[in-house]
Amino acid sequence: MNFYETIQNGINYIETNLEKEITLEKVAAESYMSLPSLYRLFYAHTGFTVKEYIRNRRLSKAALELVNHNESILQIAVKYGFKSHEAFTRAFKKKFGLNPGEIRSHSVHCFFERINLMDQHFEILEQDLANKYPKIKVIKQLAPLKVVSFCYFGKHPEDHAWQRLNRWLTDKHLKSEMSRYRFFGFNNPSPTEPGQTEYGYEVWVTFEEGMEDIDPDMEIKTFDGGLYAIRHIGGDPETEMFPAWQELREWLVDSPYLLGDHQWLEEHLDFDEKMDLPAGFDLYMPIKRK
Secondary structure, three states: OOHHHHHHHHHHHHHHHOOOOOOHHHHHOOOOOOHHHHHHHHHHHHOOOOOHHHHHHHHHHHHHHHHOOOOOOOHHHHOOOOOOOHHOOOOOHHHOOOOOOHHHHOOOOOOOOOHHHHHHHHHHHHHHHHHHHHEEEEEEEEEOOEEEEEEEEEHHHHHHHHHHHHHHHHHOHHHHHHHOEEEEEEOOEEEEEEOOEEEEEEEEEOOOOOOOOOOOOOEEEEEEOOOEEEEEOOOOHHHHHHHHHHHHHHHHHOOOOOEEEOOEEEEOOOOOOOOOOOOOOEEEEEEEEE
16 A cells, blocks of 8 residues: 555544544554654645544534534534533634534534545546556656755665765754655666666655755755656565566556656655664656556
Protein backbone atom coordinates (compact mmCIF):
# COMPACT_ATOMS: atom_id res chain seq x y z
CA MET A 1 0.00 0.00 0.00
CA ASN A 2 1.19 3.55 -0.71
CA PHE A 3 0.90 6.08 2.10
CA TYR A 4 -2.39 7.47 0.79
CA GLU A 5 -3.89 4.02 1.23
CA THR A 6 -2.39 3.59 4.68
CA ILE A 7 -3.77 6.94 5.83
CA GLN A 8 -7.15 6.00 4.37
CA ASN A 9 -7.01 2.80 6.42
CA GLY A 10 -6.65 4.99 9.50
CA ILE A 11 -9.56 7.19 8.41
CA ASN A 12 -11.72 4.13 7.81
CA TYR A 13 -10.90 2.89 11.30
CA ILE A 14 -11.87 6.27 12.76
CA GLU A 15 -15.15 6.28 10.85
CA THR A 16 -16.22 2.88 12.17
CA ASN A 17 -15.38 3.82 15.75
CA LEU A 18 -16.71 7.36 16.16
CA GLU A 19 -19.02 6.20 18.95
CA LYS A 20 -16.18 4.38 20.74
CA GLU A 21 -12.90 5.35 22.33
CA ILE A 22 -10.23 6.01 19.69
CA THR A 23 -6.54 6.17 20.57
CA LEU A 24 -3.94 7.69 18.27
CA GLU A 25 -1.79 4.61 18.79
CA LYS A 26 -4.56 2.42 17.36
CA VAL A 27 -5.08 4.75 14.39
CA ALA A 28 -1.32 4.58 13.71
CA ALA A 29 -1.39 0.78 13.92
CA GLU A 30 -4.32 0.62 11.49
CA SER A 31 -2.34 2.92 9.19
CA TYR A 32 0.77 0.68 9.36
CA MET A 33 3.01 3.56 10.44
CA SER A 34 4.65 5.05 13.48
CA LEU A 35 2.88 7.69 15.53
CA PRO A 36 5.21 10.51 14.37
CA SER A 37 4.64 9.54 10.73
CA LEU A 38 0.88 9.47 11.31
CA TYR A 39 1.00 13.00 12.71
CA ARG A 40 2.99 14.25 9.72
CA LEU A 41 1.29 12.44 6.87
CA PHE A 42 -2.27 12.75 8.16
CA TYR A 43 -1.96 16.52 8.51
CA ALA A 44 -0.06 16.90 5.24
CA HIS A 45 -2.74 15.11 3.23
CA THR A 46 -5.97 16.08 5.01
CA GLY A 47 -5.20 19.54 6.40
CA PHE A 48 -6.28 18.39 9.86
CA THR A 49 -4.59 16.77 12.81
CA VAL A 50 -5.92 13.32 13.68
CA LYS A 51 -7.61 14.71 16.80
CA GLU A 52 -9.21 17.55 14.82
CA TYR A 53 -10.57 15.13 12.26
CA ILE A 54 -12.04 12.84 14.93
CA ARG A 55 -13.63 15.77 16.77
CA ASN A 56 -15.04 17.35 13.59
CA ARG A 57 -16.52 14.08 12.37
CA ARG A 58 -18.09 13.39 15.76
CA LEU A 59 -19.60 16.88 15.83
CA SER A 60 -20.95 16.40 12.31
CA LYS A 61 -22.55 13.06 13.19
CA ALA A 62 -23.92 14.54 16.41
CA ALA A 63 -25.40 17.52 14.54
CA LEU A 64 -27.23 15.14 12.22
CA GLU A 65 -28.66 13.23 15.17
CA LEU A 66 -29.75 16.44 16.89
CA VAL A 67 -31.96 17.21 13.91
CA ASN A 68 -33.19 13.69 13.13
CA HIS A 69 -33.31 11.86 16.50
CA ASN A 70 -35.16 12.42 19.77
CA GLU A 71 -32.34 11.56 22.16
CA SER A 72 -31.46 14.28 24.66
CA ILE A 73 -28.55 16.59 23.95
CA LEU A 74 -26.62 15.04 26.84
CA GLN A 75 -27.22 11.51 25.54
CA ILE A 76 -25.87 12.48 22.12
CA ALA A 77 -22.93 14.28 23.73
CA VAL A 78 -21.94 11.21 25.74
CA LYS A 79 -22.43 8.98 22.70
CA TYR A 80 -19.75 10.94 20.83
CA GLY A 81 -17.23 11.12 23.64
CA PHE A 82 -18.05 14.40 25.39
CA LYS A 83 -18.04 14.23 29.17
CA SER A 84 -20.49 17.07 29.80
CA HIS A 85 -23.23 19.16 28.21
CA GLU A 86 -21.00 22.22 28.63
CA ALA A 87 -18.03 20.71 26.76
CA PHE A 88 -20.37 19.60 23.97
CA THR A 89 -21.86 23.09 23.70
CA ARG A 90 -18.45 24.79 23.60
CA ALA A 91 -17.24 22.47 20.84
CA PHE A 92 -20.38 23.06 18.76
CA LYS A 93 -20.20 26.81 19.19
CA LYS A 94 -16.56 26.86 18.15
CA LYS A 95 -17.07 24.63 15.09
CA PHE A 96 -20.46 25.71 13.76
CA GLY A 97 -21.18 29.04 15.46
CA LEU A 98 -24.35 27.61 17.02
CA ASN A 99 -25.05 25.67 20.18
CA PRO A 100 -26.70 22.21 20.06
CA GLY A 101 -30.08 23.57 21.14
CA GLU A 102 -30.13 26.09 18.28
CA ILE A 103 -29.19 23.41 15.77
CA ARG A 104 -32.03 21.20 17.03
CA SER A 105 -34.71 23.87 17.27
CA HIS A 106 -33.99 25.36 13.85
CA SER A 107 -33.14 22.06 12.10
CA VAL A 108 -29.83 23.48 10.93
CA HIS A 109 -27.75 20.99 8.93
CA CYS A 110 -24.04 21.26 9.78
CA PHE A 111 -21.63 18.99 7.98
CA PHE A 112 -17.99 18.01 8.10
CA GLU A 113 -17.66 15.45 5.33
CA ARG A 114 -15.79 12.19 5.62
CA ILE A 115 -12.46 12.40 3.77
CA ASN A 116 -11.67 9.89 1.06
CA LEU A 117 -8.09 10.36 -0.06
CA MET A 118 -8.39 7.78 -2.81
CA ASP A 119 -11.21 9.71 -4.47
CA GLN A 120 -9.37 13.00 -4.00
CA HIS A 121 -5.93 11.98 -5.19
CA PHE A 122 -6.18 8.93 -7.44
CA GLU A 123 -7.59 8.28 -10.85
CA ILE A 124 -9.95 5.36 -11.39
CA LEU A 125 -8.27 2.76 -13.59
CA GLU A 126 -9.92 0.28 -15.90
CA GLN A 127 -10.91 -2.81 -13.92
CA ASP A 128 -8.77 -5.22 -15.95
CA LEU A 129 -5.70 -3.03 -15.46
CA ALA A 130 -6.39 -2.63 -11.74
CA ASN A 131 -6.82 -6.39 -11.34
CA LYS A 132 -3.61 -7.18 -13.23
CA TYR A 133 -1.54 -4.62 -11.29
CA PRO A 134 -3.26 -4.25 -7.89
CA LYS A 135 -0.23 -2.60 -6.27
CA ILE A 136 -0.05 0.28 -8.74
CA LYS A 137 -2.12 3.46 -8.40
CA VAL A 138 -2.23 6.66 -10.45
CA ILE A 139 -2.05 9.86 -8.44
CA LYS A 140 -4.02 12.70 -10.01
CA GLN A 141 -1.32 15.24 -9.27
CA LEU A 142 1.69 15.31 -6.99
CA ALA A 143 1.57 18.88 -5.67
CA PRO A 144 4.51 21.24 -6.20
CA LEU A 145 7.27 20.92 -3.62
CA LYS A 146 9.93 23.24 -2.26
CA VAL A 147 12.90 21.18 -1.13
CA VAL A 148 16.44 21.28 0.20
CA SER A 149 18.60 19.19 -2.15
CA PHE A 150 21.99 17.48 -1.98
CA CYS A 151 23.61 15.34 -4.68
CA TYR A 152 26.52 12.91 -4.27
CA PHE A 153 28.49 11.24 -7.07
CA GLY A 154 30.60 8.14 -6.45
CA LYS A 155 30.30 4.63 -5.10
CA HIS A 156 27.32 3.85 -2.85
CA PRO A 157 25.91 7.35 -3.49
CA GLU A 158 22.59 6.65 -1.75
CA ASP A 159 24.32 6.02 1.58
CA HIS A 160 26.58 9.05 1.27
CA ALA A 161 23.77 11.39 0.21
CA TRP A 162 21.44 10.44 3.05
CA GLN A 163 24.27 10.57 5.58
CA ARG A 164 25.15 14.08 4.40
CA LEU A 165 21.55 15.24 4.70
CA ASN A 166 21.33 13.63 8.13
CA ARG A 167 24.41 15.55 9.32
CA TRP A 168 22.94 18.82 8.07
CA LEU A 169 19.60 18.23 9.80
CA THR A 170 21.47 17.37 12.99
CA ASP A 171 23.79 20.40 12.79
CA LYS A 172 20.83 22.74 12.25
CA HIS A 173 18.88 21.17 15.14
CA LEU A 174 16.07 20.13 12.80
CA LYS A 175 15.89 16.44 13.71
CA SER A 176 13.19 17.01 16.34
CA GLU A 177 10.80 17.98 13.52
CA MET A 178 11.63 15.01 11.28
CA SER A 179 8.11 13.64 11.45
CA ARG A 180 6.90 16.70 9.52
CA TYR A 181 9.23 16.25 6.55
CA ARG A 182 8.96 14.19 3.39
CA PHE A 183 12.11 12.62 1.93
CA PHE A 184 12.72 11.86 -1.75
CA GLY A 185 15.68 10.48 -3.68
CA PHE A 186 16.61 9.57 -7.26
CA ASN A 187 19.62 8.72 -9.42
CA ASN A 188 21.32 11.82 -10.84
CA PRO A 189 23.05 10.95 -13.08
CA SER A 190 21.94 7.35 -13.47
CA PRO A 191 24.36 4.53 -14.29
CA THR A 192 24.91 4.31 -18.04
CA GLU A 193 25.84 0.62 -18.20
CA PRO A 194 25.18 -2.59 -16.22
CA GLY A 195 27.44 -3.06 -13.22
CA GLN A 196 28.53 0.57 -13.06
CA THR A 197 29.45 1.31 -9.44
CA GLU A 198 29.91 5.08 -9.65
CA TYR A 199 26.86 7.25 -10.34
CA GLY A 200 24.97 10.10 -8.72
CA TYR A 201 22.14 10.16 -6.22
CA GLU A 202 20.17 13.26 -5.24
CA VAL A 203 18.16 13.54 -2.03
CA TRP A 204 15.42 15.98 -1.08
CA VAL A 205 13.80 16.99 2.17
CA THR A 206 10.69 19.13 1.98
CA PHE A 207 11.44 22.73 2.91
CA GLU A 208 10.21 24.10 6.23
CA GLU A 209 10.68 27.43 7.96
CA GLY A 210 14.13 27.45 9.53
CA MET A 211 15.85 25.65 6.65
CA GLU A 212 17.06 28.79 4.87
CA ASP A 213 20.63 28.42 6.16
CA ILE A 214 21.88 25.71 3.82
CA ASP A 215 25.48 24.61 3.31
CA PRO A 216 27.42 25.51 0.12
CA ASP A 217 27.05 22.01 -1.33
CA MET A 218 23.25 22.12 -1.04
CA GLU A 219 20.46 23.86 -2.95
CA ILE A 220 16.90 25.02 -2.34
CA LYS A 221 14.75 23.94 -5.28
CA THR A 222 11.15 24.16 -6.40
CA PHE A 223 9.64 21.08 -8.05
CA ASP A 224 6.49 21.48 -10.14
CA GLY A 225 5.02 18.06 -9.31
CA GLY A 226 3.01 16.16 -11.90
CA LEU A 227 1.06 13.03 -12.78
CA TYR A 228 2.53 9.78 -11.43
CA ALA A 229 1.99 6.05 -11.20
CA ILE A 230 2.91 4.88 -7.70
CA ARG A 231 4.10 1.48 -6.51
CA HIS A 232 4.74 0.87 -2.79
CA ILE A 233 7.39 -1.51 -1.47
CA GLY A 234 7.74 -2.39 2.18
CA GLY A 235 10.57 -4.92 2.37
CA ASP A 236 14.26 -5.06 1.56
CA PRO A 237 15.00 -2.54 -1.22
CA GLU A 238 17.92 -4.68 -2.40
CA THR A 239 15.48 -7.41 -3.46
CA GLU A 240 12.23 -5.50 -4.05
CA MET A 241 13.27 -2.24 -5.73
CA PHE A 242 14.18 -3.56 -9.19
CA PRO A 243 11.13 -5.87 -9.59
CA ALA A 244 8.85 -3.02 -8.50
CA TRP A 245 10.29 -0.62 -11.08
CA GLN A 246 10.02 -3.39 -13.68
CA GLU A 247 6.36 -3.88 -12.81
CA LEU A 248 5.74 -0.16 -13.29
CA ARG A 249 7.30 -0.33 -16.75
CA GLU A 250 5.16 -3.34 -17.68
CA TRP A 251 2.07 -1.56 -16.35
CA LEU A 252 2.86 1.44 -18.56
CA VAL A 253 2.69 -0.70 -21.71
CA ASP A 254 -0.83 -1.88 -20.80
CA SER A 255 -2.05 1.48 -19.50
CA PRO A 256 -3.64 4.49 -21.23
CA TYR A 257 -0.55 6.57 -20.33
CA LEU A 258 2.85 7.39 -21.77
CA LEU A 259 6.09 7.97 -19.88
CA GLY A 260 6.27 11.56 -18.67
CA ASP A 261 9.20 13.97 -18.84
CA HIS A 262 9.24 15.02 -15.17
CA GLN A 263 11.39 13.50 -12.44
CA TRP A 264 11.29 9.85 -11.34
CA LEU A 265 11.18 9.71 -7.54
CA GLU A 266 11.60 7.37 -4.60
CA GLU A 267 9.87 8.57 -1.45
CA HIS A 268 11.51 7.20 1.69
CA LEU A 269 8.89 6.59 4.36
CA ASP A 270 9.18 6.67 8.13
CA PHE A 271 12.93 7.24 8.51
CA ASP A 272 14.40 6.55 11.94
CA GLU A 273 16.67 9.07 13.66
CA LYS A 274 19.79 7.66 11.97
CA MET A 275 18.18 7.87 8.51
CA ASP A 276 19.88 4.61 7.54
CA LEU A 277 16.85 2.55 6.51
CA PRO A 278 13.25 3.72 5.97
CA ALA A 279 10.29 1.49 6.77
CA GLY A 280 9.20 1.52 3.14
CA PHE A 281 9.26 3.31 -0.19
CA ASP A 282 6.78 4.75 -2.65
CA LEU A 283 8.15 4.63 -6.20
CA TYR A 284 6.90 7.43 -8.47
CA MET A 285 7.02 6.88 -12.23
CA PRO A 286 6.22 10.07 -14.22
CA ILE A 287 3.39 9.61 -16.72
CA LYS A 288 1.22 11.62 -19.09
CA ARG A 289 -2.02 10.85 -20.86
CA LYS A 290 -1.87 9.51 -24.40
